[in-house]
Amino acid sequence: MNTEKADKYANIIKTQAKSLGFDFCGIAKADFLEEEAPKLEAWLNQNYHGKMGYLANHFDKRLDPRLLVDGAKTVVSLIYNHFPVKEIPSGPEDLKLAKYAYGEDYHFVIKDKLKTFLQHLREEIGEIDGRAFVDSAPVMERQWAQKAGLGWQGKNSLLLNRTMGSFFFLAELIIDLEVSPDPPMVKDYCGTCTRCIDACPTDAIVQAGVVDGSKCISYFTIELKEEIPQEVKGKFENWVFGCDICQDVCPWNRFSKPHQEQRFLPHPDLAAFTRKDWEEITLETFQKVFKNSPLKRAKFDGLKRNIDFLVKK
Known part of the structure; x- marks a missing residue:
């Protein structure tokens, strides 16, 4: 590796990331994630992925980015804030949405930025082969972010950053350019805290980091396409799409600051949604208020199922 060139490329990448509104940018060498292979295999063997069959696919690609991009040399990990300017009313009776789902679907917002990112890099550096990823392919994003020094995996398995907690999206560029890597984050700053484990009403955090x-x-309200099992009735604490409990109780999220992304702002009607509005939601309202929203993933029927599960005795 030409160290001078690799350092120069790292500076260009980080400058571009900042100009596009990313809060953090870290760089790691594209390699086989040796330590993760047995962990992933054990997780799948325990059937912790439930009905999310796609998580068992492309095992090798999940562990080696060079199988996703020919000649890949570098994984650029990026953080993009989504902590809301203002929480949507969440009184004891209100139904609740995960904060990331207040505005436009992050896949659209961040993918647009990543396309611009790659284009700018090609203009500044020359021909680069690479792909952009936003939670949309078999990339172990939290592991790559940790390798790039952006944070550590908390007991709730999410990436935690000492400056901003965990209310953010992760994204990656996998490119065939040699770039100076950042030192990985090796320290775990959770210490003896178990707030996330203690707060989870369905006991989903089976051990630290798993x-x-x-x-x-989140699985029941988004991923599961069939009926929600009766044994979890009364345990959802009014979460109708996704769940933020393990993040809301995390001490590191006291450092969260509101995002600056207009496209993440909630639809004006959503900001005033009452429990009655949720219970009486029509397809027309759903299509108007949640146009281009992450809620499209659950579809109208899925959302209605979630609402009925919460409100019906």
């Missing part, structure tokens, strides 16, 4: 996805409220 989540049984098939017990998570």
Whole structure:
């Protein structure tokens, strides 16, 4: 590796990331994630992925980015804030949405930025082969972010950053350019805290850093396409789409600051939604208020199922 060139490329990448509104940018060498292979295999063997069959696919690609991008040399990890300017009313009776779902679907917002990112890099550096990823392919994003020094994996398995907690999206560029890597984050700053484990109403965090996805409220309200099992009735604490409990109780999220992304702002009607509005939601309202929203993933029927599960005795 030409160190001078690799350092120069790292500076260009980080400058571009900042100009596009990313809060943090870290760089790691594209390699096989040796330590993660047995962990991933054990997690799948325990059926912690539930009905999310796609998580068992492309095992090799999940562990080696060079199988996703020919000649890949570098994984650029990025953090993009989504902590809301203002929480949508969440009184004891209100139904609740995960904060990331207040505005436009992050896949659209961040993918647009990553396309611009790659284009700018090609203009400044020359021909680069690479792909952009936003939670949309078999990339172990939290592990790559940790290798790039952006944070550590908390007991709730999410990436935690000492400056901003965990209310952010992760994204990656995998490119065939040699770039000076950042030192990995090796320290775990959770210490003896178990607030996330203690607060989870469905006991989805089975041990520090390991989540049984098939017990998570987000899984039941988004991923599960069939009826929600009766044994979790009364345990959802009014979460109608996703869940933020393990993040809301995390002490590191006291450092969260509101995002600056207009596209993440909630639809004006959503900001005033009452429990009655949720209970009486029509397809027309759903299509108007949640146009281009992450809630499209659950679809109208899925959302209605979630609402009925919460409100019906």
